[in-house]
């Protein structure tokens with residue numbers, strides 16, 4: 124961790140000289156950060172966004188977090204100086220990561236089964252349909268308009284909430300940007316335990332008892348996977364699954380029959396913005412781990428061979444390829460035929476890989492690739508393609524049409540099956556998993572782009588697929604465009620016809636606002652939930668697309684743990700609905716939206 128968080132707390136107690144760091148913040152920032160963060164580049168948080176974070180968070184990001192490759196060449200004092208400068212605040216404002224009132228029955232042991240209803244992992248089941256039947260939701264469509272806050276929980280010192288809550292056995296399992304994992308009571312938000320991972324955890328958490336005792340599984344942004352005891356929070360094992368310095372885990376590991384299937388992605392696309400960076404050597408992969416011990420059963424790269432040297436760029440930096448094809452989202456599993464499906468991101472360098480922007484079917488037992496269906500060819504792109512110095516931009520300079528969503532495995536109403544997945548191109552695709560991924564239909568619901576189309580996930584009730592559209596756009600001179608983006612579309616599974624499309628209500632005059640609906644969507648009978656970068660969570664009538672409930676989360680909330688906390692943009696994670704409670708996190712503001720640090724539980728009339 125602790126190294127990182129402990130370091131931040133020590134700093135808080137240190138004398139003033141240490142609190143400001145030595146060296147010249149402005150010039151260090153200009154030399155090491157401006158290139159990416161002041162370029163108005165999409166997919167990079169702007170300087171004003173970073174300024175909303177605490178200086179400690181910036182230090183941690185540079186030491187062990189998302190920016191550790193950028194921070195590696197700096198001294199401790201320099202990292203601090205930059206953090207103080209960019210946030211405009213001295214170190215010492217960080218409260219330790221949130222603690223919560225301990226549950227009275229915190230000593231009670233925990234069982235996965237028999238248990239009340241659950242939302243386990245990312246997609247509410249290995250098919251990743253993000254659909255909750257009424258018996259598990261514990262809510263009917265008629266009750267949705269009456270939803271009110273029951274309790275809220277603040278992530279202290281975080282100023283950014285990115286996780287999706289999982290609920291198993293009456294407990295809420297959630298990670299946080301500080302790296303602290305919480306097991307909370309679904310009813311009251313009291314804490315059973317906390318666990319400190321080495322760095323930020325944004326994956327959803329999967330819980331299972333295949334090993335004889337219930338364990339909770341998740342991954343961090345440095346590609347380390349953890350298994351902790353779900354009763355006590357004690358570490359059982361942890362394993363780094365990729366040695367590349369930019370590797371990370373964003374998609375939730377999927378648990379199935381004694382194995383944990385882990386998707387691996389990276390931030391190397393951003394490293395490439397540095398013209399001296401030798402772009403690029405990361406390859407996406409899926410790793411199968413023994414759920415009991417963490418030992419590796421197999422690891423399969425989306426790109427079979429290691430990248431080879433290609434040419435040197437204008438500055439003489441050696442370039443490598445093919446690279447990329449990261450796996451951003453949770454694998455989908457069909458246990459009956461023993462196949463695992465993943466969707467991949469773009470290529471980072473020339474030559475483009477044949478497995479980027481693709482759907483891959485892997486043998487569950489061996490990892491062998493059974494088929495691969497590339498949807499967008501020749502899509503090599505990295506952040507070197509944005510801004511003034513394009514030394515590392517691949518020749519293809521593709522559209523950056525990653526898949527960030529998990530494929531959903533569905534039995535079609537008319538017979539046969541489909542794998543359905545949304546893409547940043549703005550299309551929803553249906554492929555036939557039983558005929559090597561043959562395309563069944565492809566329907567456009569958004570414009571598409573670097574922060575466009577469908578970003579993090581769709582939901583289905585078995586007849587219709589519901590897709591939130593991001594299409595986030597930036598104003599000239601930077602900042603999110605409050606007038607462009609968003610919308611929710613319903614597409615019929617049998618033939619890909621659009622049933623309805625509801626435009627985003629719009630931002631009004633709210634600052635740092637985009638109507639983008641990039642967060643994953645969630646469905647239950649008669650209702651679809653879709654959050655927005657504008658801070659609202661909305662429920663839609665599944666038949667008509669009419670908005671039946673709308674709550675603005677970008678405000679302060681009273682919290683059960685006494686932390687001053689507020690909501691902001693909703694992005695990435697979708698809401699989960701379990702046993703009469705709708706749960707969501709708010710405050711993922713990295714892409715120019717509103718930061719916040721809250722987990723909120725809604726129940727009918729707040730009862």
Ligand code: HEC
Pocket residue numbers: 152155156157158159160166167168173176180181184185188189190193194205206209300390393394395396397506713
């Ligand atoms: C090569 C481009 C690049 C450079 C140089 C760079 N950054 Fe970043 N930074 C990014 C990208 C891209 C992200 C968003 C990553 C993601 O998707 O989470 C980011 C995210 C961040 C975040 C949010 C971290 C979090 O907790 O998720 C902070 C803070 C940050 N950068 C600070 C800095 C500072 C300070 C510097 C200079 C020392 C710097 N960055 C240099 C590209 C860059």
